[in-house]
Amino acid sequence: MTRWATLSRWTPPAALASVTIGLGFHAGGFFPPAIGVAAIFLAILMGARLALASRPLEGLSRPLTIVIAAMLLLAGWMLLSSRWSGAEFRSLVEADRVLVYALALIFFGSWARSDDRLGAMLKGIFLACVVLCVAGLISRLLPDLWALGVEQRQRRLQYPVTYANTMGLIAALGFLWSFALAADERASRLTRILAAAAVPVTAATLLLTYSRGAIGAVMVGFVAFLLLARERAALTAAVATLAPAAAAVYITYRADSLTTADYTSTTAVAQGHRVALVLVIAAAVAGLVRTATFGLDKRLAAVRLPRRRRRALIAAAASTGMVMVAVLAITIDLPGEFSQQYERFKRPEVLGEQTDLHTRLADPANNGRIDAWRVAMQDFRAAPIHGRGAGTFVLSWNQHRPLHITFNETHSLYLQMLGELGVVGLLLLVLALLTILVVCARRARGPGRHLYAALFAAGLTWALAAAVDWQWQMSVASLWLFALGGSALAARRSEDSTEPAPMSWPPRLLVMLGLMLITISPALVALSERSVSHAVDAFKRADCRRVVPAARNARSLVSARPEPNELLAYCSVLERDNPRQGLLDATRAIERDPDNWRYHYTMALVRAVSGLDPRPSARMALRLNPREPLVRHAVDRFRGRAPAAWRRQAATMPITIDYGY
Numbered sequence: 001m002t003r004w005a006t007l008s009r010w011t012p013p014a015a016l017a018s019v020t021i022g023l024g025f026h027a028g029g030f031f032p033p034a035i036g037v038a039a040i041f042l043a044i045l046m047g048a049r050l051a052l053a054s055r056p057l058e059g060l061s062r063p064l065t066i067v068i069a070a071m072l073l074l075a076g077w078m079l080l081s082s083r084w085s086g087a088e089f090r091s092l093v094e095a096d097r098v099l100v101y102a103l104a105l106i107f108f109g110s111w112a113r114s115d116d117r118l119g120a121m122l123k124g125i126f127l128a129c130v131v132l133c134v135a136g137l138i139s140r141l142l143p144d145l146w147a148l149g150v151e152q153r154q155r156r157l158q159y160p161v162t163y164a165n166t167m168g169l170i171a172a173l174g175f176l177w178s179f180a181l182a183a184d185e186r187a188s189r190l191t192r193i194l195a196a197a198a199v200p201v202t203a204a205t206l207l208l209t210y211s212r213g214a215i216g217a218v219m220v221g222f223v224a225f226l227l228l229a230r231e232r233a234a235l236t237a238a239v240a241t242l243a244p245a246a247a248a249v250y251i252t253y254r255a256d257s258l259t260t261a262d263y264t265s266t267t268a269v270a271q272g273h274r275v276a277l278v279l280v281i282a283a284a285v286a287g288l289v290r291t292a293t294f295g296l297d298k299r300l301a302a303v304r305l306p307r308r309r310r311r312a313l314i315a316a317a318a319s320t321g322m323v324m325v326a327v328l329a330i331t332i333d334l335p336g337e338f339s340q341q342y343e344r345f346k347r348p349e350v351l352g353e354q355t356d357l358h359t360r361l362a363d364p365a366n367n368g369r370i371d372a373w374r375v376a377m378q379d380f381r382a383a384p385i386h387g388r389g390a391g392t393f394v395l396s397w398n399q400h401r402p403l404h405i406t407f408n409e410t411h412s413l414y415l416q417m418l419g420e421l422g423v424v425g426l427l428l429l430v431l432a433l434l435t436i437l438v439v440c441a442r443r444a445r446g447p448g449r450h451l452y453a454a455l456f457a458a459g460l461t462w463a464l465a466a467a468v469d470w471q472w473q474m475s476v477a478s479l480w481l482f483a484l485g486g487s488a489l490a491a492r493r494s495e496d497s498t499e500p501a502p503m504s505w506p507p508r509l510l511v512m513l514g515l516m517l518i519t520i521s522p523a524l525v526a527l528s529e530r531s532v533s534h535a536v537d538a539f540k541r542a543d544c545r546r547v548v549p550a551a552r553n554a555r556s557l558v559s560a561r562p563e564p565n566e567l568l569a570y571c572s573v574l575e576r577d578n579p580r581q582g583l584l585d586a587t588r589a590i591e592r593d594p595d596n597w598r599y600h601y602t603m604a605l606v607r608a609v610s611g612l613d614p615r616p617s618a619r620m621a622l623r624l625n626p627r628e629p630l631v632r633h634a635v636d637r638f639r640g641r642a643p644a645a646w647r648r649q650a651a652t653m654p655i656t657i658d659y660g661y
Contacts, residue, residue: 008053009117012108013124015045016483020128020476024170025135028161029475035096036526038475042103043519049110050512054502057110057511059490063439064109067489070432071102071482077425078390085389086594088560094390094420096522100475101482103518109486112493115448121487122454123191125480126181129174130198132476133205135160136167137279140208141272143264155261155357157208166474168211169465172218173458173480174202175245180225180454182290183237185297192237196290199241200248200282204275207249208258210360213468221461228444228453233297240290244282251278259357368405369412369468375400376410376419387422395595398625409470416470433463436485443488455484528557535567536657544571562592566602570655579610597625598656604634608650611643630654 019038023029029038050056075098082091111117138146139159148159156164181187181195206215226234252258255275257268375396379388388396393416394408401407410416417426437459444452462471462481471477531554538546548571551564565588573582586606589599597620604617615638621631637649 008111009114009120011045012111012117012483012487013120015042016108016121016480017124017128020125020480021131023476023479024128024132025160028163028166028477029479030162030473032093032096032522032529033526035100035475036522036524036529038479039096039100039103039519039522042100042107043515046103046107046110046515047512049107050508050515056503056508058112058493059110059487061109061113061489061491063435064105064486064489064491067432067435067485068102068105068109070428070435071098071105074421074425074428074432075099075102077421077428081386081389081421082560084383084386085392087389087392087395087592087596089558089562089592090391091389092521092525092558092560096525097473097475099518099522101479103515104479104482105486106515107486108483109490111487111490113487113490114492115451118448118455118484118487119187119451121484122177122451123181125484126174126177126195126198128480129170129177130201132160132167133171133174133202136171136208137201137205137276140258140263141276141279143272144269147264153261153263155259156210157205161474161476163474164209165211165213165465165469166471166477168206168209168214169217169462169469169471169477171202171206171209172211172214172221172461172465175199175206176218176221176225176458176461177454178202179222179234179237179241180229180450180457182241183229183231183234184450185231185233186450189291189294192294193287193290196237196241197283197287199286200245201279203245204248204252204279207252210259210357212361213465215361217461217464220464221457224460225453225457228441228456229450231450236293236296237290240293241286244286244289248279248282251275253358256358368403368407371402371405372397372407372410373412373415376412376415379419380415380422383422385422386424387418387420390420390425392420392595395624398597398628399595399623401627404627409473411469413466413470413472416472433459436481436489437463440485440488452488455488459485524557528554528561531557532561532563532567535564539567539570539657542575544575547571560592562589562596562599565589565592566599567657569602569606573606573609579606582606583610583612595624597621597628597631600624601631601634604638605650605653605655608638608646608653611647614638614646614650630656 019041022041023034023038026034026037029035075095078091078095078098080091082088085091108121135146136157136159139148140157152159152162154164158164158167161167161170178195178198182192182199184192184195187195206218231237252275255271257263257265257271258275260268262268263272372393376393378400379393379396382388393410396419397407410419413429414426417429437456440452440456440459444456446452459481462478465471466478531550535547535550535554538544538550547567551567551571554561555564555568565585569582569585569589572578572585583603583606586599586603590596590603593599600617600621604614604621607617608614615635618631618634618638622628622635625631634653637653638646640646640649
């Protein structure tokens with residue numbers, strides 16, 4: 001194998017593993033800095049490929065072109081939505097995330113399709129998931145070895161991605177891919193042994209997240225993998241892994257102290273050490289049993305049944321399964337139980353208030369999701385073609401929420417697309433996702449059946465989890481789909497086919513220019529976010545001398561940002577005694593995010609300090625967020641008419657700086 005061939009095989013899996021691990025340890029890739037770094041990283045890799053490879057776009061195929069075009073159009077539609085939402089920066093943040101996914105499609109799909117390369121990428125993402133799971137387990141089971149800050153300690157395992165449901169999806173995908181690799185007859189023995197050993201580890205991690213959506217989605221994905229792959233080695237993989245995984249999950253479930261925020265207590269640490277030992281033993285047992293079953297793999301592979309008999313056995317097994325399900329349903333009154341659970345699902349209960357996480361898994365409460373979905377549908381009905389605008393769900397939720405829960409996302413990718421971007425946005429998204437899933441399902445019927453079955457099952461698991469949560473916004477949970485999807489959709493170049501002509505430099509330079517244009521926005525937003533963070537830190541220390549230059553720098557990088565103007569408004573009035581400038585900066589903040597209650601509240605305080613009537617601004621803030629106690633308090637405090645009273649009241653009103661996306 002030539003040096004270039006070796007590089008072309010291992011660069012994509014190494015890049016996918018490294019970017020996934022990097023995103024995982026940076027809040028799951030939710031915030032703009034991580035998105036900007038990922039965009040720059042992928043653009044540099046693609047730029048190097050354009051400069052070095054003779055045919056850098058050899059993998060470009062019709063399905064891949066369709067998906068890339070759909071994603072780029074979706075990003076463009078998001079940017080365009082600022083025309084009717086008025087919130088340009090919100091659109092920019094959402095579009096940047098889509099551009100990163102498009103970059104993943106372009107880079108990983110630019111290589112000619114190869115089952116070896118795709119298999120190596122699958123191992124790379126599997127390794128990344130295991131690394132994140134092990135890091136999370138160490139932080140929970142061995143806090144004396146890997147201690148987290150007090151603010152990072154949560155009852156449900158969420159480290160390192162900072163969101164328990166996304167951590168659950170990472171563990172679920174790791175479990176699925178671990179089993180798939182353990183059951184792969186074409187994989188090396190070492191790969192199958194290590195994959196088998198990882199099954200109990202990922203299963204225990206999934207339990208500690210207590211993510212009902214991830215657990216339910218991976219069950220469906222696991223069944224889909226078994227049906228599509230039809231691997232006989234799946235029997236031996238199941239024998240080797242499922243019993244140790246069940247034992248690991250059971251012991252982890254019984255460790256009650258690990259499901260409290262005080263998992264660093266003496267009792268919890270002792271339980272954590274015991275569970276860690278059990279996981280090590282379970283992993284070792286799974287690996288050893290998988291080693292012992294290699295001979296059985298060969299015997300099963302040697303068995304050949306006539307097609308007619310094979311179909312008869314499948315039909316008999318399916319019929320038996322259906323009869324067993326029907327008998328079980330009648331025995332336990334499944335229709336009545338389903339009706340009862342559905343009624344409980346519709347109740348607006350908040351599971352975060354429970355004292356026992358163990359009851360969470362069996363509790364069907366929607367945790368406020370139904371209300372979020374209703375708000376999204378209100379936006380859709382108001383503007384079915386284009387929606388309210390990218391990133392505006394939180395504004396609608398604040399204005400119409402029936403609960404005191406804070407939601408920044410809809411907790412459903414598809415309903416959020418409908419509410420924010422209308423039918424056009426949803427169709428573009430569905431076109432991209434369905435193309436990836438359908439092509440993988442079709443190719444699961446060919447010679448690479450096992451590989452594409454694993455990819456389809458993982459994609460289906462992701463699609464189901466995204467329907468009930470905000471996995472789309474967590475890049476660590478979504479970028480892999482477009483990386484592996486791009487590689488799976490790429491064109492295959494057979495050895496006996498005619499070599500395409502090398503790519504000339506004019507089109508190379510044109511593609512490089514396009515990459516630069518795609519990357520500019522995420523990079524600028526990331527740099528701007530860094531300056532905003534510095535300004536916020538300085539503001540919390542009441543150091544406006546440092547706030548002003550940092551905020552101005554953030555504003556110069558991305559003029560559409562409202563946050564720097566809010567910080568400057570507060571400093572202009574409170575520290576520099578410049579009410580005119582403060583009013584101007586507050587006005588600029590409102591212009592850049594007109595339906596955000598925060599900036600109208602800021603305007604009320606600035607006007608009050610300046611001796612101007614703050615009541616119209618306070619009432620506008622209340623209209624935009626009727627359930628916000630801070631705004632209600634402001635409206636009550638500003639009922640008087642005397643400017644001196646307004647100044648006194650404003651001096652006692654709290655200032656909150658908490659920027660989220």
